[in-house]
Amino acid sequence: MTYDFAFDIGLAGLLLAIALWTIAARAIFPAIVLFMIYGLLVAIVWVRLSAVDVALTETAIGGGVTSMLLLGAAARLQRTNVATEQIGFPARIATGVLCVFVSAALSFAIYLRPDVVQTLAPMAKENLSESGLGNPVAGVLFVYRALDTLLEKVVLLLALVGVWSLAKDQAWGSVPGFRVYAQPSGILVFLAQILPPVGIMVGIYMFWAGANYPGGAFQGGTVLAAMWLLVMMARLQDVPPTSALWVRLFLVVGPVAFLAIGLSGFIFAGSFLEYPEGYAKPLIIIVEATLTLSIGVTLALLVAGPPERMPQQ
Amino acid sequence: MISATFFGYCGAILVGLGLFGLVTNPEILRKILAFNIIGSGVFLLFGVIARRGAAAGLDADPVPQALVITGIVVAFSATAIAVDLLVRLNKETGQTAMSSDDPSTPANKGSPGGA
Numbered sequence: 001m002t003y004d005f006a007f008d009i010g011l012a013g014l015l016l017a018i019a020l021w022t023i024a025a026r027a028i029f030p031a032i033v034l035f036m037i038y039g040l041l042v043a044i045v046w047v048r049l050s051a052v053d054v055a056l057t058e059t060a061i062g063g064g065v066t067s068m069l070l071l072g073a074a075a076r077l078q079r080t081n082v083a084t085e086q087i088g089f090p091a092r093i094a095t096g097v098l099c100v101f102v103s104a105a106l107s108f109a110i111y112l113r114p115d116v117v118q119t120l121a122p123m124a125k126e127n128l129s130e131s132g133l134g135n136p137v138a139g140v141l142f143v144y145r146a147l148d149t150l151l152e153k154v155v156l157l158l159a160l161v162g163v164w165s166l167a168k169d170q171a172w173g174s175v176p177g178f179r180v181y182a183q184p185s186g187i188l189v190f191l192a193q194i195l196p197p198v199g200i201m202v203g204i205y206m207f208w209a210g211a212n213y214p215g216g217a218f219q220g221g222t223v224l225a226a227m228w229l230l231v232m233m234a235r236l237q238d239v240p241p242t243s244a245l246w247v248r249l250f251l252v253v254g255p256v257a258f259l260a261i262g263l264s265g266f267i268f269a270g271s272f273l274e275y276p277e278g279y280a281k282p283l284i285i286i287v288e289a290t291l292t293l294s295i296g297v298t299l300a301l302l303v304a305g306p307p308e309r310m311p312q313q
Numbered sequence: 314m315i316s317a318t319f320f321g322y323c324g325a326i327l328v329g330l331g332l333f334g335l336v337t338n339p340e341i342l343r344k345i346l347a348f349n350i351i352g353s354g355v356f357l358l359f360g361v362i363a364r365r366g367a368a369a370g371l372d373a374d375p376v377p378q379a380l381v382i383t384g385i386v387v388a389f390s391a392t393a394i395a396v397d398l399l400v401r402l403n404k405e406t407g408q409t410a411m412s413s414d415d416p417s418t419p420a421n422k423g424s425p426g427g428a
Contacts, residue, residue, distance in 0.1 A: 023330055
């Protein structure tokens, strides 16, 4: 218990220090690298809160893909020599006071425990067996709140449409830039050759294990995306043109399968997104498998950015 | 259970820190970064609620956990759009930072709005 307590204190101290440093760092590159470390520390906090599914998502997204996106942007920005206008000292103090108030108010809200703790855990657990799943979080994502999950995937696709829309007219359908990283060195190429077979297996395992243990389509898909990005960064394979048919098919196959199974619920089970009795588990596996592919391709293309150049000859 | 509340305070402080960065740093990319820190602080507050809802043999209420997972994905989507909007803005005007609200002191070169 005391060891646990000491660990928690150390973890929280480190987390807050890194967060403060991320905010205070002068240059953008160190700030992003610190943010990457921050994401990993937050993931450990999630483990301490017994939320391993969230921890995996936070590691993959918070620590991984978001930092990569920000690094890519930092490299693409053309800096002018105009001095940026800093906010004045009095305003800084006033903001500081405001932020302390916000933190204090939130802390107070956390301190005031409700007399009766509201929880949906018993209900979630009770009906879980009908779906054939063993992981209650997957149960919420794919059975009780399947509509949220479906719409979340649509949000991802909409974000990609939004990013692509930022391309110049003549570049529509061409290849995303994604040439901002350093020339591939021997180490990068070596890693890009040796990691993907392992990474692809880990990604598929995370999706497969997600039915009964922490993991799932999103976490697995992110690992697949990371592997693909690594291969493209090492320039072992070029980024595909955004107009390629297979790219478009991979992007929509997950949401379309989900929607089709959801709609078939009208006929076979009586309502939208309801699974027919006895078929819940295989249907969820189909949805998750196709979503893993779609998520992998969508995330990688979100990081690659808007299309801007012609394919290489 | 003590540690759950403890990390709740952590989340509350992170929200404050992120808010400070969002307001005081004029660089847009830094603002996006700070916004993500606010987001993770808010998610941690949710995590505390989930942990407090431990019941029926589960260590934490799965519903807030699923909400947070969805939230992380949506936050990432928004970040991706924000980042690419910034890159495009930078291409058009050379701007990387927000200028002051006061129209009499243009902070950056380039003509705002005249792409």
